[in-house]
Amino acid sequence: xxxxxxxxxxxxxxxxxxxxxxxxxxxxxxxxxxxxxxxxxxxxxxxxxxxxxxxxxxxxxxxxxxxxxxxxxxxxxxxxxxxxxxxxxxxxxxxxxxxxxxxxxxxxxxxxxxxxxxxxxxxxxxxxxxxxxxxxxxxxxxxxxxxxxxxxxxxxxxxxxxxxxxxxxxxxxxxxxxxxxxxxxxxxxxxxxxxxxxxxxxxxxxxxxxxxxxxxxxxxxxxxxxxxxxxxxxxxxxxxxxxxxxxxxxxxxxxxxxxxxxxxxxxx
Amino acid sequence: xxxxxxxxxxxxxxxxxxxxxxxxxxxxxxxxxxxxxxxxxxxxxxxxxxxxxxxxxxxxxxxxxxxxxxxxxxxxxxxxxxxxxxxxxxxxxxxxxxxxxxxxxxxxxxxxxxxxxxxxxxxxxxxxxxxxxxxxxxxxxxxxxxxxxxxxxxxxxxxxxxxxxxxxxxxxxxxxxxxxxxxxxxxxxxxxxxxxxxxxxxxxxxxxxxxxxxxxxxxxxxxxxxxxxxxxxxxxxxxxxxxxxxxxxxxxxxxxxxxxxxxxxxxxxxxxxxxxxxxxxxxxxxxxxxxxxxxxxxxxxxxxxxxxxxxxxxxxxxxxxxxxxxxxxxxxxxxxxxxxxxxxxxxxxxxxxxxxxxxxxxxxxxxxxxxxxxxxxxxxxxxxxxxxxxxxxxxxxxxxxxxxxxxxxxxxxxxxxxxxxxxxxxxxxxxxxxxxxxxxxxxxxxxxxxxxxxxxxxxxxxxxxxxxxxxxxxxxxxxxxxxxxxxxxxxxxxxxxxxxxxxxxxxxxxxxxxxxxxxxxxxxxxxxxxxxxxxxxxxxxxxxxxxxxxxxxxxxxxxxxxxxxxxxxx
Numbered sequence: 047x048x049x050x051x052x053x054x055x056x057x058x059x060x061x062x063x064x065x066x067x068x069x070x071x072x073x074x075x076x077x078x079x080x081x082x083x084x085x086x087x088x089x090x091x092x093x094x095x096x097x098x099x100x101x102x103x104x105x106x107x108x109x110x111x112x113x114x115x116x117x118x119x120x121x122x123x124x125x126x127x128x129x130x131x132x133x134x135x136x137x138x139x140x141x142x143x144x145x146x147x148x149x150x151x152x153x154x155x156x157x158x159x160x161x162x163x164x165x166x167x168x169x170x171x172x173x174x175x176x177x178x179x180x181x182x183x184x185x186x187x188x189x190x191x192x193x194x195x196x197x198x199x200x201x202x203x204x205x206x207x208x209x210x211x212x213x214x215x216x217x218x219x220x221x222x223x224x225x226x227x228x229x230x231x232x233x234x235x236x237x238x239x240x241x242x243x244x245x246x247x248x249x250x251x252x253x254x255x256x257x258x259x260x261x262x263x264x265x266x267x268x269x270x271x272x273x274x275x276x277x278x279x280x281x282x283x284x285x286x287x288x289x290x291x292x293x294x295x296x297x298x299x300x301x302x303x304x305x306x307x308x309x310x311x312x313x314x
Numbered sequence: 315x316x317x318x319x320x321x322x323x324x325x326x327x328x329x330x331x332x333x334x335x336x337x338x339x340x341x342x343x344x345x346x347x348x349x350x351x352x353x354x355x356x357x358x359x360x361x362x363x364x365x366x367x368x369x370x371x372x373x374x375x376x377x378x379x380x381x382x383x384x385x386x387x388x389x390x391x392x393x394x395x396x397x398x399x400x401x402x403x404x405x406x407x408x409x410x411x412x413x414x415x416x417x418x419x420x421x422x423x424x425x426x427x428x429x430x431x432x433x434x435x436x437x438x439x440x441x442x443x444x445x446x447x448x449x450x451x452x453x454x455x456x457x458x459x460x461x462x463x464x465x466x467x468x469x470x471x472x473x474x475x476x477x478x479x480x481x482x483x484x485x486x487x488x489x490x491x492x493x494x495x496x497x498x499x500x501x502x503x504x505x506x507x508x509x510x511x512x513x514x515x516x517x518x519x520x521x522x523x524x525x526x527x528x529x530x531x532x533x534x535x536x537x538x539x540x541x542x543x544x545x546x547x548x549x550x551x552x553x554x555x556x557x558x559x560x561x562x563x564x565x566x567x568x569x570x571x572x573x574x575x576x577x578x579x580x581x582x583x584x585x586x587x588x589x590x591x592x593x594x595x596x597x598x599x600x601x602x603x604x605x606x607x608x609x610x611x612x613x614x615x616x617x618x619x620x621x622x623x624x625x626x627x628x629x630x631x632x633x634x635x636x637x638x639x640x641x642x643x644x645x646x647x648x649x650x651x652x653x654x655x656x657x658x659x660x661x662x663x664x665x666x667x668x669x670x671x672x673x674x675x676x677x678x679x680x681x682x683x684x685x686x687x688x689x690x691x692x693x694x695x696x697x698x699x700x701x702x703x704x705x706x707x708x709x710x711x712x713x714x715x716x717x718x719x720x721x722x723x724x725x726x727x728x729x730x731x732x733x734x735x736x737x738x739x740x741x742x743x744x745x746x747x748x749x750x751x752x753x754x755x756x757x758x759x760x761x762x763x764x765x766x767x768x769x770x771x772x773x774x775x776x777x778x779x780x781x782x783x784x785x786x787x788x789x790x791x792x793x794x795x796x797x798x799x800x801x802x803x804x805x806x807x808x809x810x811x812x813x814x815x816x817x818x819x820x821x822x823x824x825x826x827x828x829x830x831x832x833x834x835x836x837x838x839x840x841x842x843x844x845x846x847x848x849x850x851x852x853x854x855x856x857x858x859x860x861x862x863x864x865x866x867x868x869x870x871x872x873x874x875x876x877x878x879x880x881x882x883x884x
Contacts (some may be wrong), residue, residue, distance in 0.1 A: 049668045049682050053623055062623055069415065069453060071625050179415045201413055207455040215702045218666060222690040223705070223765070225719030246705065253747055254701050261410040267373050268398045269469070275429030 054122075061210045063123035068203050069178050074119035075293065076176035081185025083290040087297055088173035094301050095162040100308030101154075104161050110300050111168040118172040128167060135160045179203035188281045193274055205255075212254060216247045318477060318509050319343040319366055324380035326361060326370055335361045336370075337533040339380070345476065348503045348510045350520040350541070353530030354555035355750060355780070359513045362530060363479045366511070367401035368394045385476055399428065402470025404463075406481040406513075406778075411466045417441070417457070418450040420465055424473045433472075440472040443506075444498055456625075458652045460491030464498070471502070477509045478502065484516050485778035488652055488806040490846045496523045515780040517559040518851060521545050521575045529554060546573040557781045560851040560868055567872040577851060581858040591861050591874040609641030611675075612769050612800040613663050613693070618672035620658055632658045633824045636672070640769065640800050645791075647811040647832070648804040650821035651846050656804035657698075659821065660771045663802065665689030677768045691720070694762035698773040700754035704746035709738060709757050712746060716765045728764060736760045736790060752783025756790060763797060770794075770801040776810050788814050808850050812836070812866040820845050833863055 053059060070077045076084050091114075095107050115125070139156035142148075177185065183200040187193065220243040229236045266272070319342070326336040335358050343349055351359050364370045368389045371378035382389040385400045405411050414420040421440055425433035441447040444464045449457065457465060463483070470478060480499065484492040500523055502508045514520050520527060520541065527544035529536040531554055537544075544551075548558035548566060558566070561580035562573055570587050574580035615638045621631035632655045640646060640663070648656045661667050662674055665681040674681045677692040697703055706712045713732055717725040733739045736756040741749060746757050755775055762770055775791065776784045788810055795801065805811065811818055811832050818835045820827040828841055835841060836849045837857070849857075852871050856864035865871035 049685070051620070051668060051670050058623070062625060065625055069625075180419050200415060204413060204415055204454070212702070215697060216705065218686075219697070219703055219705055221687055222666070222695070223716040223719065223761075224687075225721070226685070226687040249707070250701070250705050253745070257701075257747065258407060258410040261405050261407050262413060264369060264373060265403070265405060265411040266413065267394050268367055268369065268403055269424040269473075270395050270398060270427035271423075273395045273427050273429075276426040276433075279426050279429060279431070279433060 057214065060123060061207075061214070063121050064210070065207055066121055067124055067175050068206060070176055070181075072119040072121060072175075074176055075117040076114075076172065077118075077178075078289060079176070079293060080284050080286045080290045081177055081181040082188050082284060083286055083294055084173050084177055084181075085185055085189065087294050088169055090294075090297065090301065091169035092166050094304075095165045098305065098308060099158070100305075100311070101158060102311035103304050103308035104158060104165065106304035106307055107301065108161055108165045108168070110297065110304065111165050111172065114172040114297075115168045118176050120171055120175050124171055124175065128164075128171060131167075132160075132164050135163070184280050184284060187277060188284055193277060197271070209251070209255070212251050213247055216250050217243055220246055316345050317342045318345040318385055320381075320383045321365065322381040322383075324365060324382050325378070326365065327377040328361075328374060329376050331376070334377075335533055336365070339534055341528065341535050341538060343477075343509060343511065345509055346503070346507050348500070348512075348523060348525040349528060349538075350512050350514045350524035350526075351528045351530060352514060352520065352551070352554070352556050357530040357554075358533040359530050360481060361533075363403070363481065363511060363513060365389065366397075366477060366479060367403050368392065368397040369403075395428070398424070398475075399473050400475055401477045401479060402467075402473055402475035404466050404470060404478065404480045404483075406485050408463050408466040409459075411469070412454045412462060415453055416450070417446070417452050417454060417465050417468075420454060421450075421468045421472050424469060428473075436472045436474065437468075440468040443471060443502070444468050458491075459487045460494060460652065463487050463491065463495055467495070467498070475508065477511065479511045479513075481513045482515065482778070483512060484514070484519060489808070489848050490651065492519070493848070499523070515556065517545075517551070517556055517562075517781070521559055521562075521573075529556075542573065542575065545575065548573070555780065555782050557785075561855055563868045564852055564855055564871050567868060568875055577854045577858055580851075580855050584855075584859060589875060591859070609643060610799075611639050611641055612644070613640045613674065613676045615639070615659075615663065615669075615674045616672055618659070618662060618669045618674065620662060620667070620669045620671075631824060633662075633669075636824075636826060638819065638826065638829075640802060642799040643816075644800045644802075645795065645814060645816045646800070646802045647815035647818045648802060648821060649806070649811060649818060649845065649847060650827075654821040655824040656821055657773055660695065660773060660802060660804055663769070664693040664695040664771045666695060690716070690765060690767075692767060693769040693771060694765040694767035696758045696762050696770070696772040696775065698777065700751075700758045701747050703758045703761055704754075707745055708743045709733070709746050709749075709760070710742040712757070713760050713764045716761070732760045732764045735763070735794075750783070751779050752786055755779065755783070755787045759787075759790060759794065763794065768799040770798045772801070772803045774805055774807075775803060776805065776807045784809070808848060808853075812850050812853060820847075832866060836864060836866070 066072055091111055095104055098104065136157065139160055140153055143153035143156060179200040183196040186199060187196045224243065227235060227239060321339050321341045324336055324339040325334050327334045339362065351362065353359050361370060365382050366384055371390065372394050378390065384397060387397065389397060412420050414423050418437060422433045422437035425436045430436065441450060444467060446461065446464050446468060449461060454462065454465065483495050496519060499510050503510045524541045526538060526540050528538045545562065548562050551558060561577060565572055565574060565580060565583055568589055570583055572583045574583055615636055618633050618636040619631065620633045621629050624630050636659065648659065650656055662669050665676055665686050668682050676689060679689065679692065681689060704712055706715060710729060714725055714729045717728050722728065733742050736759055738753060738756055738760060741753060746754055749757060776787050779787060791814055803810065815832050817829065818832050819829050820841065822845060827845060836853045842849060852868055853864050853866060856871065861874060865874055
């Protein structure tokens with residue numbers, strides 16, 4: 047056995063990927079846009095697939111969101127997870143159709159719903175990869191969400207790196223100090239052990255976090271968080287520019303085109 | 315001067331507590347003062363300061379009696395929100411005070427919550443006053459400890475308060491960072507007339523920066539005196555768990571009257587009294603002892619290079635071509651500023667990670683060839699924050715985890731022995747998190763000891779401890795040296811370096827800048843400046859007086875004067 051430092055597919059990599067995704071550090075087209083317009087853009091693509099049964103339209107919509115995901119610079123971890131889910135869903139659809147005595151039509155119907163789901167997921171990935179926490183929470187505020195929710199979203203993001211760090215340290219501690227054992231068949235025993243550590247790690251993490259959150263809550267109180275007078279100031283920071291309008295207009299045109307080609311493919 | 319904070323017979327009891335935390339407190343703080351609040355653990359310092367901004371009794375709803383007036387407002391009749399534009403509070407665990415993703419959002423958070431239209435201007439000004447405007451776009455989790463502390467301060471400063479309370483500023487930042495923070499506080503106090511209240515354990519900071527001192531004991535102030543008068547009451551301070559600064563101790567050791575506030579003052583007192591050190595040869599230099607037989611290497615690192623991926627995706631090299639051998643009997647202090655690579659080097663030495671280039675042989679095992687769990691039998695790594703090592707619900711099960719898991723038959727006897735050794739037997743069944751700071755550190759030492767390592771690695775074992783607990787941890791490390799072959803400690807604490815280490819490895823930007831004995835380090839001004847290290851006061855005083863060898867502790871100082879019969883011309 048030889049250990050080495052790996053840059054991909056390691057715990058550290060997963061941590062970095064999640065941070066990059068959450069904080070939109072890769073940039074991308076939608077990261078420059080106004081949060082409200084991104085959310086609007088997302089809702090448009092999230093609703094559109096459910097309004098049609100035309101296979102051609104669904105495929106066209108899927109292509110639109112796939113291009114968007116590329117423009118949003120979605121990272122390899124999220125994209126990889128999406129692809130794994132996407133592929134297994136398709137396999138499952140065929141398997142189900144075949145086992146329950148369905149025919150090509152049943153399979154096609156299942157593929158259709160999977161493709162719709164994939165379109166919506168890709169759109170949400172593209173949108174939320176592009177919104178950093180501050181933008182997202184301000185955007186939610188502007189759309190009328192309660193302040194507590196908007197703050198909760200941004201605070202959740204703030205806690206994420208801290209919890210990762212804490213989990214990493216506690217998990218390492220458990221691994222170092224608990225009884226070592228054999229890897230077992232296909233490393234299954236090691237995997238089982240790691241699973242146990244992950245569960246055990248919650249006890250110290252909860253207690254450590256609970257202690258630190260007390261300071262956070264007190265400090266929120268002293269900094270007027272409960273005074274709730276900042277809503278307008280926050281929203282006033284948002285502004286919709288030419289880019290926002292262009293992106294939404296182009297997407298809207300593409301969606302309309304997708305709906306237009308549906309009947310055309312059927313009849314033509 | 316006018317009073318900005320007036321407490322008149324204030325008492326407070328936390329809900330469910332059996333006695334008052336504050337008892338009949340009468341205290342007046344003048345506007346423009348720089349007050350240090352001192353006192354032992356549980357003396358009510360923090361509760362006192364929380365009455366200033368109304369957290370007591372509005373957030374902590376308990377039994378409140380008496381009258382507290384802050385800037386003309388009766389705290390009982392006003393709200394925390396109203397008071398917070400007058401009083402800003404920076405917590406000891408300031409990292410948890412930061413709630414927004416970026417520095418700018420964080421600093422503007424307060425003014426924005428209160429609907430102040432000039433929030434951006436206030437934020438910009440606060441950041442400029444503290445010299446952190448270049449950090450505005452950073453994410454808060456990217457900041458170093460010192461930067462995060464300044465951000466927390468800026469975020470309360472943006473409210474333009476008249477009073478700033480800082481709870482234990484030295485606890486979680488390195489000495490250079492702590493001095494920087496104090497300099498900023500002094501500047502705010504002097505140039506903007508802001509009243510500053512600090513809760514502080516470290517006498518050297520109190521005597522250097524504070525204008526007046528409040529000593530708390532058992533929920534009430536014992537006295538409130540100008541700093542110079544307070545410093546002169548060394549014996550009384552010592553009784554309340556605040557050992558005097560070393561320079562005052564040094565004068566007391568020679569029976570010289572006076573309470574010097576700076577090294578120069580102390581030197582003048584000693585020179586004025588006409589005493590001269592004689593015992594140059596009586597000082598033993600622990601590092602100078604050469605072992606009879608060639609030392610056995612415990613861990614050898616050769617041409618180590620290591621780095622991490624950043625969020626932006628590039629490789630940040632933290633260590634560059636490090637060669638280091640730790641021999642049996644070595645007590646190494648690893649020093650250097652934040653980001654010099656201390657923690658990384660320790661994690662590599664302990665086998666928690668493997669280097670990208672180069673090799674490490676730990677106790678005869680190449681760290682690449684064994685899992686980190688196996689290597690834990692050879693090296694024990696103590697994390698910086700003790701609570702991260704408390705994985706079980708009692709100290710006893712935490713200490714037992716490693717030996718029992720390895721199937722040691724004498725595990726229970728070993729656990730008892732180790733707990734006894736660190737004097738924690740009475741607390742063995744408590745969760746580590748409920749112990750005091752010093753006890754927590756000793757508990758982590760017990761965990762490390764029970765692992766029976768050849769090499770003990772400890773990350774900042776004396777950070778955020780008050781002076782008495784710090785000294786007990788240093789003494790404990792000293793006692794334990796017979797059970798472990800070698801120890802490496804990453805630290806900012808120059809007292810630990812002076813009193814415990816036999817070898818100091820100075821890291822800078824991932825390279826070893828020097829590897830020498832503590833006395834040699836403290837004699838090298840260029841090196842000290844470059845590594846941003848501040849020697850203990852007694853060392854500086856010894857050098858100021860031209861003593862050779864310089865004393866590393868007050869004990870050595872006393873010996874230098876008395877052992878060889880120094881002449882005192884009174």
